[in-house]
Amino acid sequence: MDGPTITDHSGGMQRREPLGGAEFAPETTYLNSASSGLLPARSAAALRAALDESASYGTMGRDYFAAASASRAAFARLMGVPAERVAVGSSVAVQSAFVAASLPADAEVLAPEGDFSSLVNPLAARPGLTLRTVPLEALADEVRPGTALVAFSAVQSRDGRIADLAAVREAARAHGARTYLDATQAAGWLPLRAADFDFVVAGAFKWLLCPRGTTFMAFGGELGAGAPWPAAPHAGWVAGEDLDASNYGLIRPAATARRFDEPHAFYSYVGAEQSLALIDELGVDTIHAHNTALAAHYRAGLAERGLTPVSAPGSAIVSTPGLTDAEHRLSEAGVRISVRGGLLRAAFHLYNSTDDVERLLSLLG
Template sequence: MQRRDALGGAEFAPGTTYLNSASSGLLPARSAAALRAAVEESVSYGTMGRDYFAAAHASRAAFARLLDVPAERVAVGSSVAVQSAFVAGSLPAGAEVLAPEGDFSSLLNPFAAHPGIKLRTVPLEALADEVRPGTALVAFSAVQSLDGRIADMAAVREAARAHGARTYLDITQAAGWLPLRAADFDFVVAGAFKWLLCPRGTTFMAFGGDLGRGGEWPAALHAGWVAGEDLGASTYGPIRPAADARRFDEPHAYLSYVGAEQSLGLLAELGVAAVHAHNTALADHYRAGLADQGLTPRPAPGSAIVSTPGIADAEQRLTEAGVRVSVRGGLLRAAFHLYNSTDDVDRLLALLR
């Protein structure tokens, strides 16, 4: 196999062999520099900076370009769980939500906890077949956090359309490396602190389908002053929500979005297609090395995440050797991103051997 160097160049110089992007991504040098400057600025200008909205608006636009959706159909927030609770609150009483078994808790738990919702879970592979006339929403991750399995997004989308159900797609483990058709889904959420390389506290929600077209949006259930059409007139009393998806904005963590603007800029320069080719080639190299050692990871064709049973006890030894991976559900999970190289994969394989 052709050896692959990291794509990040001078943006990354980690002191570890970092193979844990499925937990959180590394911060690019340009993002760290912007954060340092913003922290220094806050000494004289406060914790909202000189311009509280500039970085958030720029990040919104950068995320929209990355997913090829209009910026006015993107809201900024703080966590996937908050956005899931918003989606849950937009459904009618008694609505059935269909989801994969074992999907990430931040996606599923707000539906399970909502008293007016019936959550039904099925195996991921059966998700499209299990959509039925009574299903109001199909909520699922594009890529499973546990083992990297990629959902058949097209099949789920078509099944939902056939039965009049809306779709809620979590791209937290996909955005930044997996090419996506976000506009095909009604609600699309991304926790941006993993593959999008943003600081934690950066989350985006994109609206596809017919949501908001003609001015008919779901109720802005958590709208505060930042969601007002006229920000200068939205600080006291009930507000008039913005005409576009900004009506769903949360008061954002200023510093997180200062870093996000820079991180998303780097990904735009590299291109998702190039990152996808790089990441999946490294993952395939790792799978081949595991096979040489008689080890079989969970099947997840085409994924940048590789989770393997039977070797979870190696995590402590790997950590001590400066190799960062994670254990989830008894599986040793390695995740390959733009700052990784073939040398990183070979080091991991050598230590497992």
């Protein structure tokens, strides 16, 4: 499935072709995976088949749970935890509200300044919690004895900065704080281990190439080691141990992380099963090398033009000030890209190539 890497003798850079073969044939130069990913051909085909099936078998399909179960297992493999430690859901905000509900009423939560709203807003909205924000670079140093939870994104959405995961994890452990990692902008290209953190959430419609409405929560750390599960305030019938007996009245919660499942969007997980299979086939390490090489090529081209992006070493996201007025022109030329916080944000993923980078640079030049 890997695309070839060809040496470009004229420029001294290695030329990279897209990964994924015939899975992708976009009509655009798509550099916007930090907003949402492209849907692989296999996922689109599975969705069409599910829609056709619904005309005879209803909108839960012939087997409502099969695709979600396969997707749960695939995400678990990706994050290095057993499938029993993964819950499925629909949004990061819902999972953040669940994490907030698991904390004592007077707890302090530490988070980076300007982190993504779906992560931090539900924590701030929980009555009694104190949300303290600090610069990302100071996050590990700012953990203190009264901190109950450190909530942060592995990769910042606005500008691609990568958190010092090891330093934050160790600081939290030293002070008895739990960790809540948002991997939405990382899962699918940045190697991660869910076991290193207490809660790991990922909205899967970006770098994991799943339909929107697909979200996973993995439990690691003390929870993965057998600590008591927190309460599940949003538990519905799908969270019951015996699904056949969970439709009416009080349920007996599942003995696994399925007790935290939301009733999932059937079609979203039909597509997710196929998309996650592609990520698994290609391998995160291969995707990481591909994405970061393209990002490095783009940074070098920006430097040649006297432009300086936000410092985010090793990131697949490159955000640059002073270029926001180029978005409309790029869009008219068929380049899909985004502006966030006064920065032109380019995101390089497996379906991108050296040609995409050079086209973007040419249009900016």
